[in-house]
Amino acid sequence: MSEAPKFETYDRPAGGWGSLKAVSTYLAREHIPILGARALWHQNKSDGFACVSCAWAKPKKPHAAEFCENGAKATAWELTSKRMPADFFLAHTVSELATWGDHELEAGGRLTVPMRWDAESDRYLEVDWQEAFDHIGAELRALRAQDPESVVFYASGRASLEASYMYQLLARLYGNNNLPDSSNMCHESTSVALPKTIGVPVGTVTLDDFDQADAIFFFGQNVGVNSPRMLHPLQDARKRGVPIVTFNPLRERGLVAFANPQSPIDMLTPAETQISTQYLQVKIGGDLAALTGMCKALIATDDRALSEGTRRVLDTAFIAEHTTGFEAFATAMRETGWDAIERESGLSRTDLEQAADTFAKAKSVIAVYGMGLTQHRKGVQNVQMVSNLLLLGGHIGRPGAGICPVRGHSNVQGQRTVGISEKPELVPLDKLAALYGFEPPRKKGLNTVEACEGVLAGTVRAFIGLGGNFVRAVPDTARIEDAWQRLRLTVQIATKLNRSHLVHGEVSYLLPCLGRIEIDRQATGEQLVSVEDSTGFMHASRGMAEPAAETLRAEAAIVAGIAQATLPPNPKVPWQAWVGDYALVRDAIEATYPEIFRDFNKRFTEPGGFHRPIPARERVWKTESGKATFLGYQGLVADPDTPEAGPDVLRLMTMRGDDQFNTTVYSLDDRFRGVYGTRRVVFMNRADMERLGFVEGTLVDITTAVDDGRERRVDRMRLTPYDIPPGCLAGYYPECNPLVPLAHHAEGSKVPAAKSIPVRLRASASV
Numbered sequence: 001m002s003e004a005p006k007f008e009t010y011d012r013p014a015g016g017w018g019s020l021k022a023v024s025t026y027l028a029r030e031h032i033p034i035l036g037a038r039a040l041w042h043q044n045k046s047d048g049f050a051c052v053s054c055a056w057a058k059p060k061k062p063h064a065a066e067f068c069e070n071g072a073k074a075t076a077w078e079l080t081s082k083r084m085p086a087d088f089f090l091a092h093t094v095s096e097l098a099t100w101g102d103h104e105l106e107a108g109g110r111l112t113v114p115m116r117w118d119a120e121s122d123r124y125l126e127v128d129w130q131e132a133f134d135h136i137g138a139e140l141r142a143l144r145a146q147d148p149e150s151v152v153f154y155a156s157g158r159a160s161l162e163a164s165y166m167y168q169l170l171a172r173l174y175g176n177n178n179l180p181d182s183s184n185m186c187h188e189s190t191s192v193a194l195p196k197t198i199g200v201p202v203g204t205v206t207l208d209d210f211d212q213a214d215a216i217f218f219f220g221q222n223v224g225v226n227s228p229r230m231l232h233p234l235q236d237a238r239k240r241g242v243p244i245v246t247f248n249p250l251r252e253r254g255l256v257a258f259a260n261p262q263s264p265i266d267m268l269t270p271a272e273t274q275i276s277t278q279y280l281q282v283k284i285g286g287d288l289a290a291l292t293g294m295c296k297a298l299i300a301t302d303d304r305a306l307s308e309g310t311r312r313v314l315d316t317a318f319i320a321e322h323t324t325g326f327e328a329f330a331t332a333m334r335e336t337g338w339d340a341i342e343r344e345s346g347l348s349r350t351d352l353e354q355a356a357d358t359f360a361k362a363k364s365v366i367a368v369y370g371m372g373l374t375q376h377r378k379g380v381q382n383v384q385m386v387s388n389l390l391l392l393g394g395h396i397g398r399p400g401a402g403i404c405p406v407r408g409h410s411n412v413q414g415q416r417t418v419g420i421s422e423k424p425e426l427v428p429l430d431k432l433a434a435l436y437g438f439e440p441p442r443k444k445g446l447n448t449v450e451a452c453e454g455v456l457a458g459t460v461r462a463f464i465g466l467g468g469n470f471v472r473a474v475p476d477t478a479r480i481e482d483a484w485q486r487l488r489l490t491v492q493i494a495t496k497l498n499r500s501h502l503v504h505g506e507v508s509y510l511l512p513c514l515g516r517i518e519i520d521r522q523a524t525g526e527q528l529v530s531v532e533d534s535t536g537f538m539h540a541s542r543g544m545a546e547p548a549a550e551t552l553r554a555e556a557a558i559v560a561g562i563a564q565a566t567l568p569p570n571p572k573v574p575w576q577a578w579v580g581d582y583a584l585v586r587d588a589i590e591a592t593y594p595e596i597f598r599d600f601n602k603r604f605t606e607p608g609g610f611h612r613p614i615p616a617r618e619r620v621w622k623t624e625s626g627k628a629t630f631l632g633y634q635g636l637v638a639d640p641d642t643p644e645a646g647p648d649v650l651r652l653m654t655m656r657g658d659d660q661f662n663t664t665v666y667s668l669d670d671r672f673r674g675v676y677g678t679r680r681v682v683f684m685n686r687a688d689m690e691r692l693g694f695v696e697g698t699l700v701d702i703t704t705a706v707d708d709g710r711e712r713r714v715d716r717m718r719l720t721p722y723d724i725p726p727g728c729l730a731g732y733y734p735e736c737n738p739l740v741p742l743a744h745h746a747e748g749s750k751v752p753a754a755k756s757i758p759v760r761l762r763a764s765a766s767v
Helices: 016-029 033-042 069-079 086-091 102-107 129-146 161-174 188-197 207-212 228-239 264-268 287-308 316-322 326-335 338-345 349-361 379-392 412-417 429-436 448-457 477-484 555-566 575-580 582-592 686-691
Strands: 115-118 123-126 151-155 215-219 244-247 257-259 278-280 365-369 402-405 462-466 489-494 507-512 528-532 537-542 650-655 681-684 699-704 713-721 728-732 757-763
Touching (some): 016 033, 016 069, 033 069, 129 462, 129 489, 129 555, 151 448, 161 412, 161 429, 161 462, 161 555, 161 575, 161 582, 188 379, 215 349, 244 349, 278 349, 338 349, 575 582, 681 686
Parallel strands (some): 215 244, 215 365, 365 402, 462 489, 650 728, 681 713
Antiparallel strands (some): 115 123, 650 757
């Protein structure tokens, strides 16, 4: 019998003994203390493997232990000694497994054999690899004859550059650009916003810039959970006296204090580093107003300096030479009132002016942000306001300065770089046509939200998933799961069992693949793969552990197997040769993207990898005007769908727990927030609890306050008081995904607006 959930305050720093204990616990729990320790020694190093968790940068000169607590958990999770062989599925029906929780499903261990769902027994049954490919190919050919656009090719952020390149080619040879990926659910707002402002779809900051910055600003990014290795450069910056200003609704431990597990002083004394010098708990959806307040304060200070003949605080030379649109932007800032800024942001004018003063005094500013900005209805505008702020001080294309979107999954940025995109204008289709002798589809494909809309409408008939847990990750969970079972074909390429494998189509295959940490042996020997990190560096990754089973196949081999069984022969597409030697795939990537991947095979094994060209770092602006652009200001309200009238309507944001990466839940604990043994929790301001007549521990049903004729609810969630602004709630992802309407997404990018969901609470009925 499981223990009752516990709730207690955690006031210790991120890192420290808590992290060491967590790492050792996970290695022991997965029964790999020796293998796990050996693997961790090679993690994120030039002779080792790229972490399968987050995409944070990998340094040229790594620390002795270049991994974080969450990265170690991800490694232990993949290298586990536990297995789910064919016998396991004979003992459990799919209907039974569908009642298990997310943690229970993945905790069972690694998948070992290809399987097909059998309708008569409601079980996954083992099949031969070639039999699986042949049947999948037959189904795909039949669908292609009816409508090639009825199939979706989804990619999670874990697949290598090599497998991703092959996968996008498979989709386009099949006849569509339906290539949604996990970026559609997180940083597509970045990819839409930044090309219009600074001419690149990615950040401009490298690790070296953190060594030269003299102010760092955080917006909606929880470094302690989502990218803990970043705490090392932040600690170094704080020791140099660099101010760090944080905007985040919750006070997160990693942004408050850090104790370095690799520092004897930090571990043997009460020493810890204060991370944030100013912590502003912005209201959910209030970042747009907060950024407006900072910009307004800077422009007002500069106006006074101009009139008084004192030192200007804006980089007027940079603005004049390198930007356009400043005057219209400055006028909009001057005309926006402080009352509205304070009301929408939940912050005082004094606090915002203090943050602006810190910005004004800095010569080199880095702005870091995460999904706290991108997953809003105005997520694109949020990102553009960060760009506007940096442009005021000339902090793009300057050492120690720049914009730094922190990507989630370990190669999600790289997948887009090599063609995993539903937008044909972002892919060199003419080059693909010349290389492979076919006419690529030119019609825009489906992104994640559009793929879900197609499933609901019945126009999408098949789903191929290269990793991930799509059904669990997307909004409107109940509606999507119901419609999903009407698909003709679902194929999932995976290492472990998850919810998406149990909500399946009429024909369903589960194809187990090698993990990145495992040795990938092909015809020419052991293979290396490559990934791109958040800062645009390409790295080699070398597996070092024996595969979980001899029956596993590499992702590249599975993609090639499906392609060969589906597509007519094409002598210009050497699927088998590519599988036998990944260097040939890298040659093909270089031929397709020569500006980015020059000398790919020679450079990607260098310590620290090689950096993709980012013109904005050189103050070359690939925008329509040829200059960096201050984009027109559209107001303060980041989430216009949110009803403001009723005092019972609250804003809910979804978030990860400490023992979680994306939809993978390592345990039911969240140490940093003091929650143990449950994830059915909603965090609430204590004054709101009293105002609405609730007490700590009350079980509530949460319903979405959007009037579109559908009820969305999550039942029996425990109310827990927390340090969060009034009117705001926080709950875990993906448990709260059923509350997000599919139509509640960012304008321009269609990223689900999961960081600001209008909801109401009512006490659950007694059971």
